[in-house]
Amino acid sequence: MFFSKRDLHFQLFEILDSESLTQYSYFQDHNRESFEMVLDAAEQISEKMLRPLLTEMDRNEPQLVDGKIRVHAGMKAIIKKFGEDGWINASFSYEEGGQQIPATVLNAAAFIFQAANYSASVYPFLTTGAANLIRTFGSSTLVETFTPKMYKGEWQGTMALTEPDAGSSLSDITTSAEPTENEHIFKIKGQKIYISCGDHDMCENVVHLMLAKIKGGPIGIKGISLFVVPQRRIRNGSLESNDVLTAGVYHKMGYKGAPIAHLMVGSNDDCLGYLLGEPHKGLSYMFQMMNEARIGVGMNATAIGTAAYYASLAYAKERPQGRKISEKDPNKPQISIINHADVKRMLLFQKSVVEGSLALLLYCSKLSDLIHVEEGEAKERANLLLDLLTPIAKSYPSEMCCLSTSAAVQILGGAGYTTDFPVEQYYREARIHPIHEGTTGIHGLDLLGRKITIQNGKATQIFFGEVSKTLVDASQISDLQPFSEKLQKSLGRAQQATSYLLGLAGKGEVEKYLADATLYLEMFGIITIAWQWLRQSVVAKQNLATAHEADQDFYQGKLMTMRYFYEYELVKVGSLVKRLQSADSVTIEMRSEWF
């Protein structure tokens, strides 16, 4: 067991009421049964094809051979299956060959794939993101030329942003685009690094969605354009080299099954890029893909954390070691370690992190569905709320699943440190997520420096409004009332801290305002997940009375995990707020030469 279908059903059908989406015409052909079928299909493919390769792909990492990256041969069948079964364009419209499946359901399915084998799951969904950009902003020629092959999985899609001197600071990219006689076609020249699936031998072609600067354009972010840069371009109906060379493959701590490439673009002055949309608007287009990818990263982290949680749970139930604290008789048999409070604490920690994160991520997925089908005020509210929540939905799971996979390793003890069990792999794989798609530090700045203040704090108000609804619901259930009060109190503190920091911004003390943005993000993340736990608890409490036995266990587990979260995690808000409101600017005053 590497995930819980029961929990996915709880999230989709008891918490989020995903069926309500079928009221909208875009989703009208669907119903609960079809949603469940999507999950079942994902489970089957995962168990049959992805899961068996989890360890193998980690131990046989991609290699660069004669300028081509060779990946695990088993990926061929997996990619083909994803293409054939329509996973890559499943959310797209019928006209585009898609199935108009809501993101809420598709992301739940993706979560299953990711929990089964994170590296393998990356290939198809990168293609989805790239194809989505082309179909949204591209001309009909671009759409017709590139997307059909991508949907089938024959051509791999990527996002090609990072360069040796431009990672977090994208405005500093130097890859150039020189106009040709065709206003849509440019000659591209530069280097791209850390490109996931940037080259591999299980596809016919790679379609890079690449940021570059048109020569003579504005400096900085305003001069960035987005290009479709295929590895091989079409000429007279067949493929020829487009001068995108693979200079290297990165060897990494984890996430080894996916090839990460270093690309030399246009070294021979023969790389053509097809402008997507208008010149100089590349970054805003790319943000569509990045925002989706950020939710995706949060989901990846959560999926890895979930697989680690279940691995350590199984071990804890089976492994005998020690006796009850109160039992001094060495003649008594040993008990399973799940009976030790400290082991239960580590399991509850993991469960609270991964199920809390999953709840938030599916909540965000539903917001993106609503953005797609709603109009006017409702659409705008969903948009603002999703904007605000994106840095949290990306960073909280990413940071916390490093710790939760660590707890899984700890439960297995010495065994957990060996390659005999999968938890060490999960620990290594989890570590990428606080880094890619914007580091945690970048998301802290995004949240505190941008999202909080958007439209005079309108997004924040919407968020507080949604939390307040849950507080009211919970306060009407006597067992939950104390938790409603605790969250209310923490929320109040968070608001105080926010006012304090915005006060600094108002006085022009920008550096002080943002110095602890990462801690602010952490605080906001804890409160958001506490809110998600209270939402889940309201439903669990309501459904508990009439539930059959197995479900009673499930709901009890939810309520206990909520209690864990409030007792052990939410209390951290106090310390964070204390630091956030401190006048000591030690991290600003510290000097390089004092280290």
Add this chain to the structure above:
Amino acid sequence: MFFSKRDLHFQLFEILDSESLTQYSYFQDHNRESFEMVLDAAEQISEKMLRPLLTEMDRNEPQLVDGKIRVHAGMKAIIKKFGEDGWINASFSYEEGGQQIPATVLNAAAFIFQAANYSASVYPFLTTGAANLIRTFGSSTLVETFTPKMYKGEWQGTMALTEPDAGSSLSDITTSAEPTENEHIFKIKGQKIYISCGDHDMCENVVHLMLAKIKGGPIGIKGISLFVVPQRRIRNGSLESNDVLTAGVYHKMGYKGAPIAHLMVGSNDDCLGYLLGEPHKGLSYMFQMMNEARIGVGMNATAIGTAAYYASLAYAKERPQGRKISEKDPNKPQISIINHADVKRMLLFQKSVVEGSLALLLYCSKLSDLIHVEEGEAKERANLLLDLLTPIAKSYPSEMCCLSTSAAVQILGGAGYTTDFPVEQYYREARIHPIHEGTTGIHGLDLLGRKITIQNGKATQIFFGEVSKTLVDASQISDLQPFSEKLQKSLGRAQQATSYLLGLAGKGEVEKYLADATLYLEMFGIITIAWQWLRQSVVAKQNLATAHEADQDFYQGKLMTMRYFYEYELVKVGSLVKRLQSADSVTIEMRSEWF
């Protein structure tokens, strides 16, 4: 740069006044110069022999070939060097061929080796620990038979405790010892797992200090005896097999350069073990080695954390990315990332963890020197204080260096996740320390369940007395007074939490009393390190006025890091205490079937 000699000198000569040890006759031949020479020698060997193999040993892990574990060939010269230069028995008396060097100085030297190449450093110091047990509790025959070869590095020493069904619960070992006609010789039979350096091809013989139960002896811990069990025994002056077979070598996430063996002992009924000391006292003997090893593990973690800190510091100074928050002009050149407050925060975090831990570990080392040379009350005080501090000195660095190496990875971003830089290796290697030599959970139980209450809390009183001295010193320096007050306040809270928990114990609620022992350990660790930072700051402040320029930077760094620790780490005590004093027993009430 992978460590700071300046900081080692600061710890040894400015904080701990190690020279004062030379007043004792055992150490009288030493002086500051000879101490510095020890450190210089360690640095030279590290740079010349250990450091160059750091990456290689990680990438070429030990393999079992024809029943023998093959390790990196470079270990031969390293082990020989350690033997020839007298490192293995350097602390032992002149009569034993040793150099009577204080543990304080030797542990500082070991720290250098460990920071250079953790895996390589393990081989010789395991032999030291094993030899130390033999010389302390063994008959002259055992001492003469085994230790000379061990001192030379020709024979490897190990501690062989863990078995498939007995890890944290040592009382459950089943390896048996059957008496023979010679009352000192037993036939040993059983299995041992996770034995560091339990077999390798760079030594002539392996000497296991092995726990086993003499048949017919008491059940549980009271029936455990300690044996010297060589891999090959001496017969007529030459070595012959002693029926200790290597069944396997563990493949691990990190710490790959050291061979960890699975041993089959006496499978052919032909394994002889030599009883060390008296029957049934094995565990108390072993605790001598374990207590040393626990300080050693804390030091290993700190050393790895230190190497990671300096790797990320160098990167942060060189890597240009982004601009000041207040700088909006993209024409301005990028600045080094060390200028970003969030990067400085991550560097200060690492510095505060590794230098705070080093200070505590060398403080503990000095206590062990005092125990060695002192008498009466002074000896007993040192003994009690070291007993109390050992779980903290083992666990705080172990837990926190997982996080500090993670911060190092984060500073390098994508680069940090690749094998192009060493930080990912440090991250993997750090993860073993919360597991071996007693998991963090076990140390929590040790601290709260045993050490706190020892002799009616005498150890705790001594600890509070020592902290109070530092508080008084700091309160007399106006800049430090606020920090003295903060620590005083946190200490008061910790005492309250302690009283609350002991109250539960008094009421017989043992499970509740110890359920959060791990959190109690965390709280105690933070306070202990805060104390070490205040101690360092008192000296830094005193010496700052008359210091030359480079030293001014050094002392400023100390004072800033102390401020960081109080602002960002000590504040966590509030949340921990809140949880520790909560009446909600969620981790006890949670049931297996609810997960």
